Amino acid sequence: MKKSCAKIGLILAFICLIFTGLLKWHKSVFLDELPEYKRTALEVMRQPLEDRKICVTRSKMTVEFPASFMLVAAMNPCPCGHYGEDNPAHPCTCTPAQIHRYMGRISGPLLDRIDIQCDIQAVPYTMLKETTPSENSASIRERVVRARQIQQQRFAAYNVTAQKPIHCNAQMTPKAVREYCQLDAQCDRLLSHAMDKLGLSARAYDRVLKVARTIADLAGAENINSAHLMEAISYRNMDRADWI
Numbered sequence: 001m002k003k004s005c006a007k008i009g010l011i012l013a014f015i016c017l018i019f020t021g022l023l024k025w026h027k028s029v030f031l032d033e034l035p036e037y038k039r040t041a042l043e044v045m046r047q048p049l050e051d052r053k054i055c056v057t058r059s060k061m062t063v064e065f066p067a068s069f070m071l072v073a074a075m076n077p078c079p080c081g082h083y084g085e086d087n088p089a090h091p092c093t094c095t096p097a098q099i100h101r102y103m104g105r106i107s108g109p110l111l112d113r114i115d116i117q118c119d120i121q122a123v124p125y126t127m128l129k130e131t132t133p134s135e136n137s138a139s140i141r142e143r144v145v146r147a148r149q150i151q152q153q154r155f156a157a158y159n160v161t162a163q164k165p166i167h168c169n170a171q172m173t174p175k176a177v178r179e180y181c182q183l184d185a186q187c188d189r190l191l192s193h194a195m196d197k198l199g200l201s202a203r204a205y206d207r208v209l210k211v212a213r214t215i216a217d218l219a220g221a222e223n224i225n226s227a228h229l230m231e232a233i234s235y236r237n238m239d240r241a242d243w244i
């Protein structure tokens, strides 16, 4: 009995250490080569990604720990890394079965909880030589800070009576999404079409709206327009049927 209590205590202390130390400050977690992690380890992230907390239940008690963090992950499209590339010098050498097995290590429910999924193509040589200046990090930071200020102002009234205050778009509840991400008729038709075409889930629907709201905030726009919405839909890259 003593041994079991000590083990539970050790586990809770470890979780405490991680989620009050590492994640308390809304840190980012970067997982490179995502499919190389054990599937069981990846699946336990589903609850904190959804609820921003972790519940540890034992026979006599349940303890909740805050776990609000940003997950950033990277992966190749196949084990050799060249599937989908238009490069005869590096053809993909994987079999369809290998590609499916590799991609299958990331479950649909986990993918569903990732707001932005981008398929990044290799940069062609002509673009590497490009000398046209692009937006620098300092000005991007300014836009992000402005967008966060817009979000703080947006939720100020909501937070007066809310049980759980909202500080940014990602933390919106489904009810808040309905209130703050309203679409006009054109956007509504567009999203309805995308939902059918891409087979998006209800969870993905809310996440698309939150991302569209953030894109609109970054652009300083009061309302979500079709360009913001289309960009947000384009970030559901791995929901597409032609992904593999």
Ligand SMILES: [Zn+2]
Pocket: 078, 079, 080, 081, 082, 083, 092, 093, 094
């Ligand atoms: Zn390959």
